[in-house]
Amino acid sequence: MAVTAAMVKELRESTGAGMMDCKNALTEANGDMEKAVEVLREKGLAKAAKKAGRIAAEGLVDTFVDGNIASIVEVNSETDFVAKNDLFKNYVQEVAKQAAKTTAEDIDSFLGEESLFVSGSTVNEVLTSKISVIGENLKIRRFKKVVVENGVVASYIHMGGKIGVLVELESDVVNEAVVECGRNLAMQIAAVSPLHVDRSEVSEDYIEKERAILKEQAKNENPDKPDSIIDKMIIGRLNKQLKEICLLDQPYVKDGDLTVAKYVEQVAKEQSANIKVKAFTRFETGEGIEKKSENFAEEVARQMQG
Structure with missing residues (x-):
């Protein structure tokens, strides 16, 4: 029996599973809708889909370094409790290793590639399986792979995986002292959170915008001072601000x-x-994700009913 778009839509709406998963299930079930639902449930896809609407804002950042190749990933979970679970930690490390070998340029391509750890499955299918086993919505939010041709790449994990950093150093000497330098810089970046390596990376648009803001602030604080004095004041304030956001300028x-x-x-x-x-990458778990505030008792009651 031919699988139509309408059938895929119906199955997707009834199970919440992904479009391709629904299409494959219908094909396997020869168009039988009830059998297709069973196929999805057997594979854990329908169960995982029900959890997909939940906000995953906890989780871990992890890194993997193999010589001059390294990766950093953020994998989110719903609760901090799961983030501390060894099963989840081991899974995140696998994702980091996958990212170090990937040729993908974006998260969709990454999710679609074949898993290094489960033969015949994609990264996304392994993720779906972990959702079913762990019982929470999980999300591979982002990854980055770096390759340093001449030098070293160093990593640092802070607060048990809340923050992760990769630092890329170009160097004509590669030894433990240079690697340690990279690790120390990674610790600095984790703690102080600069935005740029140095001032050459700061855009003129940013500088002009900040200069305008600082000028208005200075005028409001010193309404009687002439513009010539105000201009000198904001030079100092702007330099101070640039020192805070540029790694090499920081104490x-x-x-x-x-x-x-x-x-x-x-x-x-x-x-x-x-x-x-050369560059650095800093991931902080859950940054930019709006966390959902829920009453714990209500959540437990909802779970009991479900």
Whole structure:
């Protein structure tokens, strides 16, 4: 029996499963709607779909480093309790390893590629299986793969997976001291959360916008001062702000007498190396996700009824 778009739509609405999962189930069931529902339930897809509407704002960030190749991923869960579960932690590490091998450029392509850990299944199908086993909505939110051709990549995980950082260093010397430098910078980035490596990455639009805001602030605070004085005041304030958002300008957290730039120079001199901070990636679990506030007693009652 031919599977029509209307049949796929009907099955999707009744089970909440994905469109391709519904189409495949109908094909397997030869168009029998009840049998297709059973197929979805047997594969855990219908159960997982019911959980898909829940907000997954907890979870873990993890990294994986293999020589000059590294990855960082964020996998979300509904509760912090699940995020501390070894089954979930091991799964997130698998996702990080998958990301280090991937050729995908976006999350949809990543989810569609073949899993390295479950033969014959896609990354998304493995995710669906984990949702069924763990019993919460899970989401692979984002990933990044980095390759450093000449240098090192270092990683750091903060607060048990709440924050993860990768730092890419270009260096003509690769040894443990240079790797340690990268780890120290990753710790700095986790703690202080800069937005850029240095001022060259800050757009002129951002600077002009901030300058205008700072000028209005200064005028409101000093209404009697002429524009020439105001302009000098905002130069200092803008420089201070840029130091806060640019990694190399920040005070080094392990030695407040040094900036990060001076610390990197110091390591480079000690190792007779040319070291440059090429880039960094910082993921924080749940950032930007609106968390749903629920009454715990109501949630338990709802689970009992379901």
